[in-house]
Amino acid sequence: MHVTVKAAAKINLMLDIIERLENGYHSLWMVMQSVNLYDTITVERTGTGEICLSCTDARLPADETNLAFQAAQTFFEATGVSNDGISIAIDKKIPFAAGLAGGSADAAATLLALDRLYGTNLKQRTLNKIGLTLGADVPFCLQGGTMLAQHIGELLTPVPELPDCWIVLAKPAQGISTAQAYHLCDTAPHLRAPDKRGMLNALLAEDLKGAARLVGNVFEQVIDVPERVAVKALMREYGALGCCMSGSGPTVFGLFDAQQAAKDCAEKLKTIVPDVFACRPVEEGCIVTEE
Numbered sequence: 001m002h003v004t005v006k007a008a009a010k011i012n013l014m015l016d017i018i019e020r021l022e023n024g025y026h027s028l029w030m031v032m033q034s035v036n037l038y039d040t041i042t043v044e045r046t047g048t049g050e051i052c053l054s055c056t057d058a059r060l061p062a063d064e065t066n067l068a069f070q071a072a073q074t075f076f077e078a079t080g081v082s083n084d085g086i087s088i089a090i091d092k093k094i095p096f097a098a099g100l101a102g103g104s105a106d107a108a109a110t111l112l113a114l115d116r117l118y119g120t121n122l123k124q125r126t127l128n129k130i131g132l133t134l135g136a137d138v139p140f141c142l143q144g145g146t147m148l149a150q151h152i153g154e155l156l157t158p159v160p161e162l163p164d165c166w167i168v169l170a171k172p173a174q175g176i177s178t179a180q181a182y183h184l185c186d187t188a189p190h191l192r193a194p195d196k197r198g199m200l201n202a203l204l205a206e207d208l209k210g211a212a213r214l215v216g217n218v219f220e221q222v223i224d225v226p227e228r229v230a231v232k233a234l235m236r237e238y239g240a241l242g243c244c245m246s247g248s249g250p251t252v253f254g255l256f257d258a259q260q261a262a263k264d265c266a267e268k269l270k271t272i273v274p275d276v277f278a279c280r281p282v283e284e285g286c287i288v289t290e291e
């Protein structure tokens, strides 16, 4: 018996830090968007009493430090369901440590697969609550689409979907850790806030050009990724309506209204960064494809 779930990557159309909280977390204001770049997670009951994990990308841990493994442990603890043994197979397509929430997507998919596999039928709220203990992006990865995510990321409000477009993702080789990125923001003298109201108004008006013009991320003011200037210049040269870094980077995305321009741009970007994808916005985070 197995369940297969596709888990979508996310980008941040907008990311602002509102304040640093006393517990060390940060209160955020983010517009999140799922894109059709998927990891595929298959969870199977094995009867061995153990959690066993495999991943197509050997650079990622296959032990209890993998977020999907932790998601399974947390599922059994939180629900009281007894673990009679499962295997988790991750077909990894989302680049990791990229600002695309790949780990959170895998954790979200594992929770959803286990909910189906064990027939626990958890409410969305409960899944989100369990997911939040694994990572701030997990509740969004469970739901997906276009969402305003506030507080540490768990306060999700659907906003009008981003009009259909092409989204080119370009991931430079080197990034910095999310913890380092927050530290740089905490110690920066002043950060310019992106136009949050303008972004919501553009989405309400279904105005792709308006939304694309306003994409913004405060992390860009403190994180220096060498290839970012070249990537953005190339995206603009190919007609991107707007471009920006996602999360704490280093992936940069560009929004395009023309498929050919996006594809040509993606081809050219491959000559300067290792991972490039031409994607589209999607309305779901996790999709059960087999059960």
Ligand code: ATP
Residues within 6 Å of the ligand: 060, 061, 065, 066, 067, 068, 090, 095, 096, 097, 098, 099, 100, 101, 102, 103, 104, 106, 107, 137, 178, 247, 248, 249
């Ligand atoms: P975010 O956008 O949420 O900050 P990210 O894209 O920057 O996420 P992830 O891809 O989630 O980062 O990976 C962060 C780290 O988590 C990696 O360096 C990796 O070692 C670890 N990790 C553990 N499990 C996974 C997993 N299943 N997929 C990806 N990374 C994982």
